[in-house]
Amino acid sequence: MRRLWHNDGLVAGKLALSADDRGLTLGDGVFETLAVTDGVALWRFEHIERMRAAAQLLGIRFPESRVEDALDALTSRLQGHHVLRLTLTRGDGARGLAGDTRKPTLIGTLQPFDLKLRFRPATVVISSVRRNLDSPASRLKTTSYVDNILAAREAQAKGVDEALMLNSASRVACCSIGNVFLVREDILVTPSLAEGILPGVMRASVIQLAKAAGIAVRERQVRPRELTDADAMFVTNSLRFLRPVTTCDGKRFLPRSKVIDQLVRGLLNMEQQQLILD
């Protein structure tokens, strides 16, 4: 039986959910997706802290100990590779858009993960759907994900793996499921956190690894035309770690380079360290 967490413990089968749960009715919640290797939820602390910060900004009480309990119960004695998803909604009971609730809803699910997806090269197209610079939600992993869905469907309709989203100021923001980096003359360039992007856990690790290896990192505004001059491009997220981009809107990139190989090794080392320390 698949493991499933609902509020205070493991449950079987389906959720017994209020039809008024604001996660379901209004996308009023936040989520995190963690890679789990042999029962270890990778970058666990970083994901919990990001969820806490997002919940706080939305005014959703963060149920600290329930989150830790859910992670422990879902990962206990697990072998192989999995995806663990935590969803925290405002819960049920509030009338009106600004209404509050007595207790948030916490849901945790587990799915097997196919390791072949990790590091797999991606084709990318620039999406017509843009990140909204004029909403704090563009910097949070909320369950109101429809813009990203529209961008991903657009890419799929064009036979491409990933959608690159610009922001309302026409600058590069992120992909529909990850942060984006350009490599040029061994310097890493990535949109800064003010550009309407999620503060990616893997993004932070890549920046940390690069700096430790003496690779310069520029977090700044990125114009779409800079894609043309880049030597390499990649997308990061917590499940696939780092996806080299092979084409973006017609521009071709090599899937491997010295910098990318170095970062891939670094991320695998970070995973190993977390497995050893656990």
Add this chain to the structure above:
Amino acid sequence: MRRLWHNDGLVAGKLALSADDRGLTLGDGVFETLAVTDGVALWRFEHIERMRAAAQLLGIRFPESRVEDALDALTSRLQGHHVLRLTLTRGDGARGLAGDTRKPTLIGTLQPFDLKLRFRPATVVISSVRRNLDSPASRLKTTSYVDNILAAREAQAKGVDEALMLNSASRVACCSIGNVFLVREDILVTPSLAEGILPGVMRASVIQLAKAAGIAVRERQVRPRELTDADAMFVTNSLRFLRPVTTCDGKRFLPRSKVIDQLVRGLLNMEQQQLILD
């Protein structure tokens, strides 16, 4: 026992929902909120058509007969005033943001509605959260509603009833729960449908009533500074019909005027006609 529809029939208590339902995990759905008077779902046809169009744009199959069945079952032999909410999600099963499902999830709920809320005057403040002109979702009633929630919470924190949202081009768009109209020299001015707003059912009725009464209506781009020159302002939605605005960012308006009184009578007539024709 409260009436609750789930997929193919009425159910009691809580929903038995898949934890992977994309409405819950990604805000991947659409909804409609209908006023019900003595068992008649008002503007029923218009709400169904709007939901159908929104579902189509998102690529969610629209379950025509299930929607009609849900409306019939929920409103049958109902007395007094209620809110009927229909939620249609993409359902469960798809992996990946662009994934599809075999069957969408349909949920219908019913709540009593306090008639005193109808036509009640509102105080308004301009929100820092803006409507995203660069996403089709800003023109659809999706369950990814977090921008509106953030705007409504901001208004509430300022002790004001409603948030007026501008769009990414800094023009007037709509309120967090309704369309907005300005009255100036007996002409109605309202943002056009291209401005990142929902095609409101009550908005369309107000425009229809105004035209029939010889009141000129301008659907166009509206600059925030036009608020200063307006004689009156009001917000429309399907539950509250028409809310006269008494203050917007400090500017004061009279809650009643010849035009507003005329529109209020017109909307009440439209309700009566629907009750008679049913």
